[in-house]
Every structure is written in C-alpha cells, then in structure tokens.
Amino acid sequence: MEIYLKPLFIQGDFHTSILSRGIGAVTSSAYAYGALSHFAGAPAPAPHSSISLSFTPLRKASLSLSLSLSLSLSLSLERAMEEDDNPPIAIPMDEVSLEVPTEPDAGAPVGVTVITGYLGAGKSTLVNYILNAQHGKRIAVILNEFGEEIGVERAMINEGQGGALVEEWVELANGCVCCTVKHSLVQALEQLVQRKERLDHILLETTGLADPAPLVSILWLDDQLESAIKLDSIVTVVDAKNLELQISKHADSGSFPETFIQIAFAIMLQLCLSPRTATKLGEFGFSSRTSPLVIKTILNEYCDLVLTRYTDIVILNKIDLISEEKEATQVENLKRKIHGINSLAVVICTTRCQVDLNKILNRESYSGESNNRWEELMEESKLLPSSSRHDSGVSTLSIHRPYPVDLDKVNGWLEDLLWEKRYSMDIYRCKGVLNVHNSNRIHTIQAVREVYEVVPGREWHEAEERINKLVFIGRDLDLKSLEDSFRGCLTIT
Ligand SMILES: Nc1nc2c(ncn2[C@@H]2O[C@H](COP(=O)(O)OP(=O)(O)OP(=O)(O)O)[C@@H](O)[C@H]2O)c(=O)[nH]1
Known part of the structure; x- marks a missing residue:
C-alpha cells in the first residue's frame, strides 16, 4: 500500500x-485508465473527453449533446473500458x-x-x-x-x-x-x-x-x-x-x-x-x-x-x-x-x-x-514605472440552498447566465456542488467562462448535509440576481 x-x-x-x-490498482479514474492502457501498448482515451466546444450560438445544440455524452462517459467509464464501445483517442507518445x-x-x-x-x-x-x-x-x-x-x-x-x-x-x-x-x-x-x-x-x-x-x-x-x-x-x-x-x-x-x-x-x-x-x-x-x-x-x-x-x-x-x-x-x-x-x-x-x-x-x-x-x-535593466497589477473589479460570491434542484433547469439557468449573459455579469469561473433531485450522488458544476460541465460524483455521505453550494468569481457579480434566478431551479421553494 x-x-x-x-x-x-x-x-x-x-x-x-x-x-x-x-x-x-485499476481505479475508476480516467487518468489511471489512460496510463494503464498506454502501458499495455494501447492508445489512451482522453478522460472526460467532452465539452470541447467553443461557444457560438450555432453550437448550442451540439454542446447539449456533448454534455450528455460527458455525463454518460463520466458515469460509465469503467463500463466503457470493458465494452470498448467508445473509440479511444490517441495521446501523442511524448505527452x-x-x-x-x-x-x-x-x-x-x-x-x-x-x-x-x-x-x-x-x-x-x-x-x-x-x-x-x-x-x-x-x-x-x-x-x-x-x-x-x-x-x-x-x-x-x-x-x-x-x-x-x-x-x-x-x-x-x-x-x-x-x-x-x-x-x-x-x-x-x-x-x-x-x-x-x-x-x-x-x-x-x-x-x-x-x-x-x-x-x-x-x-x-x-x-x-x-x-x-x-x-x-x-x-x-x-x-x-x-x-x-x-x-x-x-x-x-x-x-x-x-x-x-x-x-x-x-x-x-x-x-x-x-x-x-x-x-x-x-x-x-x-x-x-x-x-x-x-x-x-x-x-x-x-x-x-x-x-x-x-x-x-x-x-x-x-x-x-x-x-x-x-x-x-x-x-x-x-x-x-x-x-x-x-x-x-x-x-x-x-x-x-x-x-x-x-x-x-x-x-x-x-x-x-x-x-x-x-x-x-x-x-x-532600467526601472519601469509601476502599474497596478490587481484585478480590483473582480469579486467572489457564493450561494447556498438546501433543497434539491432539477438538473434540466440548472442547465437552462447556466446557459442564461453564461451564454446569454442575461443578468449582465461577467463570470470568469463557477464551481460548486449540487443536490440533484432523485439522485444519491453529489453533482459538481465547473464553468470556465462559457464552457461548463455538470458531472455526477461520489454518493452523499449519510451525515452530510445535502446542500447546493456554488461559488462565482467574476466582474459585476450581483448576489440578488444569482440567488433569485437560482431559486427557479429548486424543486421545493
Ligand atoms: N475541455 C477541456 N477541459 C479541461 C481541460 N483541462 C481541464 N479542463 C476542465 O476545466 C475546468 C477547470 O479545471 P480545473 O483543473 O478545476 O482548473 P483550476 O485551474 O484548478 O481552477 P481554479 O482552481 O478555479 O483556478 C474543469 O471543468 C476541468 O474538467 C482540457 O484540457 N480540456
């Protein structure tokens, strides 16, 4: 050990x-799979090979498709390993x-x-x-x-x-x-x-x-x-x-x-x-x-x-x-x-x-x-005039809500927020955990500007409080708009 x-x-x-x-040990980690496959002489798959779309309105449909592909890939990586129904993606040898x-x-x-x-x-x-x-x-x-x-x-x-x-x-x-x-x-x-x-x-x-x-x-x-x-x-x-x-x-x-x-x-x-x-x-x-x-x-x-x-x-x-x-x-x-x-x-x-x-x-x-x-x-060298290096307009906000959320509504909400910029916030980064309705698993949200993913992770522990907790980092963040709009994703209000 x-x-x-x-x-x-x-x-x-x-x-x-x-x-x-x-x-x-063979773990369910995609990385371990990649490494082991490679050692076995087979090309390694790219872990979580999804959400790889640049953002244009034209691509929204394919992004949703890609999202669900990502979820199923994450969920059933081990199954995919056995069934080999997803063609592996080669990683250059020198990487x-x-x-x-x-x-x-x-x-x-x-x-x-x-x-x-x-x-x-x-x-x-x-x-x-x-x-x-x-x-x-x-x-x-x-x-x-x-x-x-x-x-x-x-x-x-x-x-x-x-x-x-x-x-x-x-x-x-x-x-x-x-x-x-x-x-x-x-x-x-x-x-x-x-x-x-x-x-x-x-x-x-x-x-x-x-x-x-x-x-x-x-x-x-x-x-x-x-x-x-x-x-x-x-x-x-x-x-x-x-x-x-x-x-x-x-x-x-x-x-x-x-x-x-x-x-x-x-x-x-x-x-x-x-x-x-x-x-x-x-x-x-x-x-x-x-x-x-x-x-x-x-x-x-x-x-x-x-x-x-x-x-x-x-x-x-x-x-x-x-x-x-x-x-x-x-x-x-x-x-x-x-x-x-x-x-x-x-x-x-x-x-x-x-x-x-x-x-x-x-x-x-x-x-x-x-x-x-x-x-x-x-x-x-010569001394140069100093310049401000702090990104002072940037702030961090978090929202906490205990009730379960509807996953489809969360996706819609993220699209409004990140793609449509409906609430006029410039969100650089969002990460958090979700308590998803009818699911025993913690779901994690990751967003980097317009690209986001919602992935099911481990099961909730018994003693753990099932809570939605999201952190936002960006400019012009408005807590009230975030909280009010997120409330629309809850199954109980
Ligand atoms: N498509 C794609 N997504 C990636 C790649 N590398 C990381 N990601 C995703 O980008 C998101 C952010 O990755 P992290 O590793 O959490 O980034 P980080 O730099 O630690 O983030 P902070 O600690 O918040 O600054 C996650 O959703 C990752 O899965 C990549 O090469 N391609």
Missing part, C-alpha cells in the same frame, strides 16, 4: 490528510510518462513544484493527473484556495475513487495569504517533511486569482525549511481557449495581467533565490530579505523585464478546445504570444494536462548557474 499525503489549505487553514491507495523518474537520494531535500495558472486553466486537473500517474512516488499536495471556496473544494474531492481515503485533518491558524498564513504554511511543510514515510515530492497549487509570490517566497525565506525542501520548478497552466482573451483584455487597461504575472513568475523566484542577485537588488533599493513583498514590488517595477525574458514551464492546456482545422496555426500563435511574454518559457501543449512527468518534476530549475543570466539581465 502506497501512501499519498494530501494536506489541504483552504482560506488560511492548512489541513493535512492522508490519501492512501494501492499503487497500480505520456513512460519512464519512472529516478529515485531521489533519501537525505536529499524534497522538491517543491509550484503550480500556478489563471482561474480554471487546469491546475487541479494537473494535480490529479500527477497523483494518479503510475510513478510510484509519494507526493503531497498543498492547496491554496480563494475565500468563498471553503467547503466546495473539499466536497469535490472524490474520496472514494481509487480507494482514496481522507483520514486526518490538522487545522492550523487562519490568516491572509501574505502574512499570517506564512506561519501555517511553514508548519504544514514542516509536518510534511518530518513524517516517517519519506516524501518524494510536494506540489503547491496556488489559487487562480491569488498572487503566488508570497506563498513561494516562504520557500526561500524560511531558514527552518531551507535544508529539508527545495524549490524544484514553477509550472504555469494556461488555458489555450482563453489566453488570448486574458491577454487582450488587459492590453488597453493599463493593469498588469494576471496571466503575465503567472507566466513570468518563475523569473521572480530565480531572482530572489540567488544571494548574489539579491545584492544586486539592493542596488536598486530593495533588500534581499524584505518579506514576501519583495517579489511583488519587483513584479511591478520590472514587469517589462520579466515579460520579455526568462521563465520556467508553461503548460498550454485545453488544446482540445481549439478546432482541429485551426489547431496548428492557433497553437503557433499562442506559443508566439507566450514567448512574447517570456522568450525562454518551455511551452508544453496538453489536453487535460496529460504531460510527461519527466518534463515537469525534478527539473531542478533553481539550482545554481542559471542565476547568472539574471544578474546580466539586471545590469541591463
């Missing part, structure tokens, strides 16, 4: 849980991990991979993919979630799948990500590295709208952790369908795009990790140990520098949402855009974040020599 440690951090609380499952990464030295620091990315780009999908891949490693995950997501994210964990079991929860102090949370994160990391079972790797997933810098700066600022863990690499997941929109939205506004920040983030880390480079920073008026705000400040002051030069790994995800005939040119165009932001970014194209793990784990991106490049860069 292999043990996976899964500490969860939700709005300043760190929770540690143990996820255990038999390694190599699936065949090699088992080499065992790290027992005394070596545990590598930390920071996973960043815009809302809904696929960070959790990547984390799930890594956890379910057949690498035989013990991997811990730390999640940093956005305020209102409390409870939703937890409920969306499929505890039952693959024999996974969430066992142990250790609650630590509340606090804001930049300040008090530092202590909790350090404690959580310390707990992890001190466990009896040796960890092979830690994944730190940052929330879509949070500034990842403070979290990561902890990794290099905290002396206690220095020898036990090391920053391995920064991986930014980018949504191929929405990247252009995200970049262009900010082009005229003068605000600093979140996407830019995240793609450029690796550079900042590199900058701060080298003591010699930090001295250089001092020459520009910064101190090498000025709390996490150092990185923030640099991000503002050196944005141009950041955007045009170095980075780590960018996963250009959701390639399936680009139409086949346009794929080659559009992907080239997107790569050019990313390289326009950061010319050294390694760009890996994926669907459902299915990536060769050797390309993203144990990269040792922050060890040694590469910092020299930074110093040269710093020499060349």
Whole structure:
C-alpha cells in the first residue's frame, strides 16, 4: 500500500490528510485508465473527453449533446473500458510518462513544484493527473484556495475513487495569504517533511486569482525549511481557449495581467533565490530579505523585464478546445504570444494536462548557474514605472440552498447566465456542488467562462448535509440576481 499525503489549505487553514491507495490498482479514474492502457501498448482515451466546444450560438445544440455524452462517459467509464464501445483517442507518445523518474537520494531535500495558472486553466486537473500517474512516488499536495471556496473544494474531492481515503485533518491558524498564513504554511511543510514515510515530492497549487509570490517566497525565506525542501520548478497552466482573451483584455487597461504575472513568475523566484542577485537588488533599493513583498514590488517595477525574458514551464492546456482545422496555426500563435511574454518559457501543449512527468518534476530549475543570466539581465535593466497589477473589479460570491434542484433547469439557468449573459455579469469561473433531485450522488458544476460541465460524483455521505453550494468569481457579480434566478431551479421553494 502506497501512501499519498494530501494536506489541504483552504482560506488560511492548512489541513493535512492522508490519501492512501494501492499503487497500480485499476481505479475508476480516467487518468489511471489512460496510463494503464498506454502501458499495455494501447492508445489512451482522453478522460472526460467532452465539452470541447467553443461557444457560438450555432453550437448550442451540439454542446447539449456533448454534455450528455460527458455525463454518460463520466458515469460509465469503467463500463466503457470493458465494452470498448467508445473509440479511444490517441495521446501523442511524448505527452505520456513512460519512464519512472529516478529515485531521489533519501537525505536529499524534497522538491517543491509550484503550480500556478489563471482561474480554471487546469491546475487541479494537473494535480490529479500527477497523483494518479503510475510513478510510484509519494507526493503531497498543498492547496491554496480563494475565500468563498471553503467547503466546495473539499466536497469535490472524490474520496472514494481509487480507494482514496481522507483520514486526518490538522487545522492550523487562519490568516491572509501574505502574512499570517506564512506561519501555517511553514508548519504544514514542516509536518510534511518530518513524517516517517519519506516524501518524494510536494506540489503547491496556488489559487487562480491569488498572487503566488508570497506563498513561494516562504520557500526561500524560511531558514527552518531551507535544508529539508527545495524549490524544484514553477509550472504555469494556461488555458489555450482563453489566453488570448486574458491577454487582450488587459492590453488597453493599463493593469498588469494576471496571466503575465503567472507566466513570468518563475523569473521572480530565480531572482530572489540567488544571494548574489539579491545584492544586486539592493542596488536598486530593495533588500534581499524584505518579506514576501519583495517579489511583488519587483513584479511591478520590472514587469517589462520579466515579460520579455526568462521563465520556467508553461503548460498550454485545453488544446482540445481549439478546432482541429485551426489547431496548428492557433497553437503557433499562442506559443508566439507566450514567448512574447517570456522568450525562454518551455511551452508544453496538453489536453487535460496529460504531460510527461519527466518534463515537469525534478527539473531542478533553481539550482545554481542559471542565476547568472539574471544578474546580466539586471545590469541591463532600467526601472519601469509601476502599474497596478490587481484585478480590483473582480469579486467572489457564493450561494447556498438546501433543497434539491432539477438538473434540466440548472442547465437552462447556466446557459442564461453564461451564454446569454442575461443578468449582465461577467463570470470568469463557477464551481460548486449540487443536490440533484432523485439522485444519491453529489453533482459538481465547473464553468470556465462559457464552457461548463455538470458531472455526477461520489454518493452523499449519510451525515452530510445535502446542500447546493456554488461559488462565482467574476466582474459585476450581483448576489440578488444569482440567488433569485437560482431559486427557479429548486424543486421545493
Ligand atoms: N475541455 C477541456 N477541459 C479541461 C481541460 N483541462 C481541464 N479542463 C476542465 O476545466 C475546468 C477547470 O479545471 P480545473 O483543473 O478545476 O482548473 P483550476 O485551474 O484548478 O481552477 P481554479 O482552481 O478555479 O483556478 C474543469 O471543468 C476541468 O474538467 C482540457 O484540457 N480540456
């Protein structure tokens, strides 16, 4: 039995849980299926291969079709495996991990991979993919979630799948990500590295709208952790369908795009990790140990520098949402855009974040020599005027309703909300759980702009309160309109 440690951090609380499952066991997870089929020499199917439509009114009919296909695929994946009635979709060989990464030295620091990315780009999908891949490693995950997501994210964990079991929860102090949370994160990391079972790797997933810098700066600022863990690499997941929109939205506004920040983030880390480079920073008026705000400040002051030069790994995800005939040119165009932001970014194209793990784990991106490049860069650089980098118009709202909902009505409501924009809200992201009429299963809602899916998950636990809880992140959100319109989906009012 292999043990996976899964500490969860939700709005300043760190929770540690143990996820255990038999390694190599065939689970109902689509990812495990993909990996096993591939090992068996067969082409792997794309998990949940649905909702892959760009939004045009013409496509609504086919989107509904695709939705029901998605539901049945999710519901009966195992059956589909047996009956083989859905033709598998091939995944390019170089995007699936065949090699088992080499065992790290027992005394070596545990590598930390920071996973960043815009809302809904696929960070959790990547984390799930890594956890379910057949690498035989013990991997811990730390999640940093956005305020209102409390409870939703937890409920969306499929505890039952693959024999996974969430066992142990250790609650630590509340606090804001930049300040008090530092202590909790350090404690959580310390707990992890001190466990009896040796960890092979830690994944730190940052929330879509949070500034990842403070979290990561902890990794290099905290002396206690220095020898036990090391920053391995920064991986930014980018949504191929929405990247252009995200970049262009900010082009005229003068605000600093979140996407830019995240793609450029690796550079900042590199900058701060080298003591010699930090001295250089001092020459520009910064101190090498000025709390996490150092990185923030640099991000503002050196944005141009950041955007045009170095980075780590960018996963250009959701390639399936680009139409086949346009794929080659559009992907080239997107790569050019990313390289326009950061010319050294390694760009890996994926669907459902299915990536060769050797390309993203144990990269040792922050060890040694590469910092020299930074110093040269710093020499060349000039201070640039700061620009506001916070997307201040963005807010989060959540609605909670206890009564069961009618699934068809929910679909209609989502279409009104996301497609017709009937309530004049610009919704970037929605996720949540639904208590569906006549169903024993928790249904999860996921929406990234116009693309949404409603998927049945595990069964409700007996002691669990059956509640609809939805979280919205976007601009011009109006709680009353959301609540009033959602009420129309309830079977009892
Ligand atoms: N079509 C398609 N959907 C994807 C792909 N990758 C992820 N998704 C879907 O996109 C939605 C968001 O994925 P997540 O992994 O939750 O995204 P995230 O970045 O963790 O989201 P936040 O934590 O809210 O920022 C989910 O419905 C996923 O199933 C992909 O390659 N193609």
